[in-house]
Amino acid sequence: GAGVSQSPSNKVTEKGKDVELRCDPISGHTALYWYRQRLGQGLEFLIYFQGNSAPDKSGLPSDRFSAERTGESVSTLTIQRTQQEDSAVYLCASSFTSGSQETQYFGPGTRLLVL
Amino acid sequence: AQSVTQLGSHVSVSEGALVLLRCNYSSSVPPYLFWYVQYPNQGLQLLLKYTSAATLVKGINGFEAEFKKSETSFHLTKPSAHMRDAAEYFCAVSRFTGGGNKLTFGTGTQLKVEL
Numbered sequence A: 001g002a003g004v005s006q007s008p009s010n011k012v013t014e015k016g017k018d019v020e021l022r023c024d025p026i027s028g029h030t031a032l033y034w035y036r037q038r039l040g041q042g043l044e045f046l047i048y049f050q051g052n053s054a055p056d057k058s059g060l061p062s063d064r065f066s067a068e069r070t071g072e073s074v075s076t077l078t079i080q081r082t083q084q085e086d087s088a089v090y091l092c093a094s095s096f097t098s099g100s101q102e103t104q105y106f107g108p109g110t111r112l113l114v115l
Numbered sequence B: 001a002q003s004v005t006q007l008g009s010h011v012s013v014s015e016g017a018l019v020l021l022r023c024n025y026s027s028s029v030p031p032y033l034f035w036y037v038q039y040p041n042q043g044l045q046l047l048l049k050y051t052s053a054a055t056l057v058k059g060i061n062g063f064e065a066e067f068k069k070s071e072t073s074f075h076l077t078k079p080s081a082h083m084r085d086a087a088e089y090f091c092a093v094s095r096f097t098g099g100g101n102k103l104t105f106g107t108g109t110q111l112k113v114e115l
Helices: none
Strands: A005-007 A010-013 A019-024 A031-037 A043-050 A065-069 A075-079 A088-095 A110-114 B003-007 B010-014 B019-026 B032-038 B044-050 B056-058 B064-068 B073-078 B087-096 B101-105 B109-114
Touching (some): A010 A019, A031 B101, A043 A075, A043 B101, B019 B032, B019 B109, B032 B064, B032 B073
Parallel strands (some): A010 A110, B010 B109
Antiparallel strands (some): A005 A019, A019 A075, A065 A075, A088 A110
């Protein structure tokens, strides 16, 4: 079966432009997470979706960041007016359920470079 | 707040030698702990997880980790390194809030295996 997929794999943009990153979770997975991995740092939690519940946006670094998910399908992470500090690898993960012992399955990430 | 610290951003071993990657955690509640591996240009893959059952956890590819509460450690080991083990390894602790299982990651350890 297919794993978590993300697109594009690489994105180069100019400062001030908007970008949209896409995540296709594993079919049937109700939980979906976005993380950011800056160079030389660990992953930072950004946002969490569980089914049709309101998302947990507590990790979003600024109001330039937003994300959407329709039901239990595709999610998009949008960064408006990109800044150079937004350069990072953005990773998406999905899991069958959300619980303390769940296993999150990660996509390959989107490498974003803001010039 | 929960956190993990990985000692050594780069570890180099000879093929056939013992692999030891260190992880210490900080948690105010009994933690759930994970080790993930990231091969070049791939997403994170779960190696193993500790969920308060056996303190010695066996994972894939011959890796194992031991939870030591007295030392707040969860070090990853493998008796004999193989070239294919060269990758980046991340330790993570989870914080299940009822609104998502947010993983907090360490900064990663790059494992190099030499002939």
